[in-house]
Amino acid sequence: MTGIIKKLSIVFCCFFFTTLMYSQLVVQTTVLPPYSPYLSDYTTYGNKVVVTVTNPTPTPRTIKLLGSITGNGISISIPTYFMPPAPIVIPSSGTIQLSGNQLAPYYNTTNLLLQGITESQLVNGNGLPEGNYRFCYYAAEYATGAPLSSQSMCCSSVNITHHEPPFLLQPMCDKEVTSKTPQNLLFTWTVPAGANPINIEYELTMVELLQGQNPNQALDAATEPAFFRKTVSVSTYMYTQIDPNLQIGRKYAWRVRAKPKPGKNANFKNNGISAACTFNYALGLSPGGGNQNPNANPNLPNDDNACFASCDIAEPQNKSPYAPAIDDVVSIGKFAMKIQTINGGNGTGEVTIPFLNTKVLVDFTNLQVNTDLQAFGTTKAVARIEGNNLIDQAIANDQNGVIQMTRDKYNSIHNYVNQAQKLVSKFNPDMPATGVPFGFVNN
16 A cells, blocks of 8 residues: 555646646747846847746746846846736747847836835946846746746846947057148047947047146146047048147157947946047158148148138139140149149049048039139039949039938948058058049948
């Protein structure tokens, strides 16, 4: 009799264990990098968090999710009494995936229990501090909150770090920069890794350094108005004659601070402030090897006026006509154009762009030239568009035109510039003239 009871006990235990295992749902949690300190990012950006629920039973299940985010003394949990707007229905022997807006109620701080951090810190502050966290979710019966899956095997571990500050690229640190006329100096830096470029902007600051002065201390101590400070939305800035004049023989320090745009979230180490770089501003050399003379630049007409919103200059007083020919070099605006072909007043040419160190192909129309080889009247020259009209013709026909930019068009332009070796860094004065588009190197 005792043996029979033991056998029945074993059968009952096996049956109970089998039934328990068969009734369990299987939940898998996947969190994709980069890992944000802001809860809202995990539902705003598509498949940032994906919760997969599998129902191995022959019975449909009506569930909700419960779980927590824990780490660094912080616990953010979904209470068992929480009732989402609608239940999650898992079909028999079926699997579903939840992400994005489907998970939004589970990341709404008003529905969560917070320990070690406040709602204000999560929503309006810096979010979760840097460190390791576990995102754990399990399936629970919708009405009662009774567990329907393992509560300890459905976790994903993540390491939340703040974005690194930008890294300064150009001008290179502790190098000499030669002056140009008109003033132009390209500043470039990296986009912080993992940061969404749409959400951030950059504050570029520059100060003049005194003898023996520490560049970081000089920038920290910069009073308003600083020598130069400007906020831009891209990781490059062309410093021109509309900006404060750089003085030959002086030393300058500069740095960039990355920060979130108004209404956006982004956390950066060191408050987004890059390391400081310095450069010496030196007298440039003319093509002949002597000191550069702003009024003797062979590539630009004589003009001391700064070129602001446009490069227009007063029309020449001399209207005595001259019949231009191939290889003539005429002044057009503030540039020198060498004629390649001409038929009446229309033709093609090349314009030297000193700060790009290259020549750009142009198409001109209605060319009128005086005996001083200066263009006047309704003369117009536009850069030649190459690459199968990657840029809308409207921008070539109208200087105020707008490029209708799409992601596909951006990718086409990007691929063309790289494949055709049309990067400014590869240009030199001896290369043949080129059309647009071309690009600046930013890495």
